[in-house]
Amino acid sequence: MLPSWRDYRQFPKTWRQDLLAGVTVGIVALPLALAFGVSSGAGAESGLITAIIAGIVAAVFGGSNIQVSGPTGAMVVVLGPVVATQGLGVLAVVCVMAGLIVVAAGLLRLGRTITYIPWPVIEGFTLGIAMIIFLQQVPSAFGVPAGPSSNAFMAAVEALQTVSGAAVWIPLLVVAVVIAVMVVAPRIHKAIPGSIIAIIIVTVGVNLAQLPVATIGALPDSLPAPRLPSADWETLTALLGPALTIAALAAIESLLSARVAASISDTGPYDADRELVGQGLASVASGFFGGMPATGAIARTAVNIRAGGRTRMSAIIHSFVLIIVIYAASGMVGSIPLAALSGVLMVTAARMISMATVKTIVGSTKSDAVVFIVTALITVSVDLIYAVGIGIAVAAFFALRALANSAGVYREELPDPKAPGDEHIAVFRIDGALFFGVAERLLARVGKIENVAVVILRMSQLQILDATGAQVMTELVHGLERRGITVLIKGIRPQHLRLATRIGVVSSLRHENHLFDTLEDAIEHARSHIRRAEHGLNPA
Structure with a gap:
């Protein structure tokens, strides 16, 4: 320093x-x-x-x-x-x-x-500043005092209305x-x-x-x-x-x-x-x-x-x-x-x-263009600092929307060779980000599943998990388990596991051994669960 x-x-x-x-x-x-x-x-x-x-x-x-x-x-x-x-x-x-x-x-x-x-905010801010500086010089360029308005555009217009003489x-x-x-x-x-x-x-x-x-x-x-x-x-x-x-x-x-x-x-x-x-x-x-x-x-x-x-x-x-x-x-x-x-x-x-x-x-992109134009317009018409803050907020909105669009929940087929009872097992892969902007999509996609006994949630492709996403997962697991559907979780990352444990995802599972590192182990456990259920045994 x-x-x-x-x-x-x-x-x-x-x-x-x-x-x-x-x-x-x-x-x-x-x-x-x-x-x-x-x-x-x-x-x-x-x-x-x-x-x-x-x-x-x-x-x-x-x-x-x-x-x-x-x-x-x-x-x-x-x-x-x-x-x-x-x-x-x-x-x-x-x-x-x-x-x-x-x-x-x-x-x-x-x-x-x-x-x-973001870069569009910076450039929009710069454009707005340049416009204000130019407008502020209009009265001096015509040799008249600036108008009473605090807005540069209105002050320039008011000044031009007083121009007269050679x-x-x-x-x-x-x-x-x-x-x-x-x-x-x-x-x-x-x-x-x-x-x-x-x-x-x-x-x-x-x-x-x-x-x-x-x-x-x-x-x-x-x-x-x-x-x-x-x-x-x-x-x-x-x-x-x-x-x-x-x-x-x-x-x-x-x-x-x-x-x-x-x-x-x-x-x-x-x-x-x-x-x-x-x-x-x-x-x-x-x-x-x-x-x-x-x-x-x-x-x-x-x-x-x-x-x-x-x-x-x-x-x-x-x-x-x-x-x-x-x-x-x-x-x-x-x-x-x-x-x-x-x-x-x-x-x-x-x-x-x-x-x-x-x-x-x-x-x-349309989103960058909107951020740029909004920042420039607010800089000229309202306030510089508000312009930066609103520009960042608009950019954050578009970034979150893009992040939400990159997230997805997809049902996958079980790998061959097929086994009896596989039709009662559903595998869902969660991609991208599971956060407050897309968490409800998980409930809508998985929570309404019918005619299955076991749901496997693949989380190895999940990049981002926040508290809202973990809470929705907890609600999902509780809801499925209440309906008699066993939930298995495969490939949860260590950083996500800590959050999932604190929020209650892990404790909501029927058994602590329902966490798996590989899809093969999760499918084998699900098939054993189906077999035990068919023989009237207590599944674990």
């Missing part, structure tokens, strides 16, 4: 790559940090501080060798309503609260729970230029930082032409001193819900980003629990300096990997590049038009959506 010198053992060999990657990521992160800060309502300064402080702390304490952290679009979507309803004064408090929750999750070893989130074409022109440059630049060369070039072009053009557009405004020329946030008990109680939501989102997004980074680079695996601790500490530190909650940022992490980053030092260097901007260029940064940042975020949102991935999921 703690940093060590081993985290940097490769740096003496890779310092050139890390230096170049850090500078590259810093250039890419600057407009995103400013844009996310403005879009969240916390301000450009808060976004920049978050990228710096969280970038360093997460790199040092996190569990990934290559992840770059800072403000992200998903966090903006959650944080915006909190700032709008509770006020900017609660930002530091909710930031620290959320960070401590994420740290606690890491210490409790909850990092691996990310593996339980002045609207100026911010639209700024957005169009930014989008055009960001789209064209990578086609010329992938290493060209299109967002920075676009912002420089429009900022110079707006200032030379003295166009009437809103700008970022004055930024500090130094980092603020850390300050411990304070709040009364009533405020802490009111912020607990938002803090839990922010913490859940920070954990999910950071672990997803770290997992993707580990899969596309050869810089080693990541430690999920340590990553949570690092990201939590990053948000706590960010709150002390007036920043906002941070997460691992897949876009900046991908740039870091493509630029050759090899160790944590590349993420640390990216933060120092942004520190230089604050101390040396805060005045120039403050003159950037807000519409330019909206253009950057619109392109960023569009790039979050992979049409190839959408086509793959929608064309895979």
Whole structure:
């Protein structure tokens, strides 16, 4: 969980790559940090501080060798309503609260729970986030305030209803230029930082032409001193819900980003629990300096990997590049038009959506398509965390239905050579899973059997048995035995035998020797039972 010198053992060999990657990521992160800060309502300064402080702390304490952290679009979507309803004064408090929750999750070893989130849920969540980010930029793109609605779509519609006059074409022109440059630049060369070039072009053009557009405004020329946030008990109680939501989102997004980074680079695996601790500490530190909650940022992490980053030092260097901007260029940064940042975020949102991935999921299975679409729609229309929870629930429903469909109860013929009385013996094979979703099928299939004296239940092919399944088996055995039908069980697995014993399946059998390892022994015992019954002897 703690940093060590081993985290940097490769740096003496890779310092050139890390230096170049850090500078590259810093250039890419600057407009995103400013844009996310403005879009969240916390301000450009808060976004920049978050990228710096969280970038360093997460790199040092996190569990990934290559992840770059800072403000992200998903966090903006959650944080915006909190700032709008509770006020900017609660930002530091909710930031620290959320960070401590994420740290606690890491210490409790909850990092691996990310593996339980299905891929369609993740992609549906990402699509929904991208749509919200894009919609949030519509008012700034038209130079009007956002609508009063808390829903991004409705707020965009309300904002468009207030558009009037010729002045609207100026911010639209700024957005169009930014989008055009960001789209064209990578086609010329992938290493060209299109967002920075676009912002420089429009900022110079707006200032030379003295166009009437809103700008970022004055930024500090130094980092603020850390300050411990304070709040009364009533405020802490009111912020607990938002803090839990922010913490859940920070954990999910950071672990997803770290997992993707580990899969596309050869810089080693990541430690999920340590990553949570690092990201939590990053948000706590960010709150002390007036920043906002941070997460691992897949876009900046991908740039870091493509630029050759090899160790944590590349993420640390990216933060120092942004520190230089604050101390040396805060005045120039403050003159950037807000519409330019909206253009950057619109392109960023569009790039979050992979049409190839959408086509793959929608064309895979109906259940995956439904999970994907439901998650995306709830993300946009209701709430991000609800979307993940409902998406997982829908995916679980389809998984259970598929598991239930794979289960079956089949009657089998007795093997040759046949013996007298075999017509009074029924063999049933139970396949797949016997759990709460399919247990009643066993009762319906076997419980109504007629004209037999012995039932053999083959359980060697049974993969899953839960308490409900074992209870239904107990009811089945009791019911058959009450009707004078002897039940024999063949091939029950050791792990299932323990549960079957505790629930009462074994004790419900007529005799303890009615458990068999092989089908031959079970059939021979059943035939002996038939013979003894025919001679009027007590069967055993």
